[in-house]
Every structure is written in C-alpha cells, then in structure tokens.
Amino acid sequence: MNDIDNWFSVVDGFEKPRDASGVPLPTKDWSKDICKKAQVNAKATTTLQCGLSKEQLSKVGPFNSPKKLWEKLIELNERSSESRRAKRDLLVEQLQSFTMKPNEMVSQMHGWFKEIVNGLHVIDEKIDNRDLLR
Template sequence: MAEGSELWDIICDGPHIPINKDEAGLVTTPKTRKEYTEADKKAVEKNYKAKKILVCGIGVDNYNRISSCTTAKEIWKALQTAHKGTTQVKNSKIDMLELFKMKEDEFIHDMHTRFTSIINELSSLGEVITTTKLVRKLLGVLPDSWDSKVNAIYEAQDLASRRVDGRRKSQNV
C-alpha cells in the first residue's frame, strides 16, 4: 500500500496503538514504549508523520485550534469542525453566481468588479469554474443594449471553432 494511503487511513481511522494480549487473547493492554517491536515503532511513527503533514499545511489561526490535539485524527476532526461552514458558504456563492444580474444604471466596470469578486471567493473555496462558463455567464447578464456586441462575440467564437475544426479535418485527410 502506498504511504500516502496509509497516512490518510491514520487521519480518518486513528493511529495504530500497539497492544499486549494475554494468552487467550481476551485481555489487552497498551504496550509501553520499551515493549514496541520495530513494526510497532514504524506504525506509531506514521501518526507523527500524518500530524506533521496536517500541521505544516495550516496557518497560525488553525494551529491554535489544533495545538492540544494528540493524534492526526483529532487534528482532522478539529479542522473539519472549524471549516464546516465552508461548504455552505461555497453553495451560497454558487447561488449568487447563478442569480447574478447586471443592475439597472450600473456601469460595466462595476458589474465586472462584482462578478470578479464572486469568482475569486469561489476560487478561494476550491470551486473551479471554466473560463468558457464564466464568459457565457458574463455575456448572458449584459443588458439588451449590448446584444449586437454579444452576438458579434459569439459569431467570432463560432468562426474560430470552425477554423480549428477545419484544420483538424484537413490534417486527418
């Protein structure tokens, strides 16, 4: 198994805790460090490595939230709890983008600034939106007075795609 997968298992499932079993296998107690085998040591080290990866990937604000956590799993749960609202915020921003309209008497520059702000916030939340989708959305919210320009842009795009398709066909012949 790849090490990354093993570390992720530790983050999700918790660390390996070396244990002693009695002869019948019924009573178990945690091993002391002196009783660790080489395999136990390697398994325990993976929790430290997972913790290190998580800690190195966060900022000061989040570090204060997780500084008392003893396992990678505890750190992960604390981070999930701290960022639980992120999904709700992202969905809200997606809704804002879907409902985005240019306001009456709004300058194109101001509308573009509002649009860019929403896109940047979505990007910071990990939402990737293709340039094509963004351009289509922006062109779709322009007022009727912009129809001739919008049509010209779509026609130019259509001609460009035909030109590319024509080149592909001629290259395949």
C-alpha cells in the same frame, strides 16, 4: 514505513496501547510493531500540519492524531464550501436582478456592477460575457 502506512494512519487512526484496566502502557513496554505504528502516526500528523498555512493551523488547533486532524480539515472545508455556495447564490441573484436605480448615476451603477462581478471572481465563479450583457 512508506506513504501508504501514513495514509492508513490517517484513515484508521492510532490508539496508544492500554493494559487490562484501560491505563495507557508506558512506551518502554510497547512492542516493535506498536512503536512503528506510533512513528507512522507522528509522521502522518507532521506531514498534514506542514501542509497547512498558519491561518489553517490556527483554525484546526493542535492534534496528535492525523485521523482527528483530517476529520477537522474535512469539516472546515465543508463549512467553507457551504459559505462559498451561499455567497455565490446571493451574488448570482444580485446579478440577475441588477438594474439601474432611479436617480442613480452611471458611475454608481457601474461600481455596484463591478462589486458583484468581482465578488463572483473571488469565489472562482465563472461568468459568461453574455450573462453579463443581458
């Protein structure tokens, strides 16, 4: 059992063997090869779960299949990437249209400006100083 076997378990998945009628076979009837695949499956699942924070674990829920767990992680990451892009677009638009409002104090304007810039830093959006000073 090696790392590539773990990855194949993530990519290909593992299904418990079934008899002709579709009923799962008891583990005592599994071949050595199936037992090895089940062991690799369990190790891959544990490896993925151990790499997650408590917050991430609560989002993905319990999984017995590393393939399903991996697919859920991809789905969650794509959602967070989409929301990060949307937030970036909103903040960049606010930065580009940033002006001092009538009757606004400089300290208020500065606070709003810092909020936009800090929001961009939080999502790892790099901003050139010349973009900030235009």
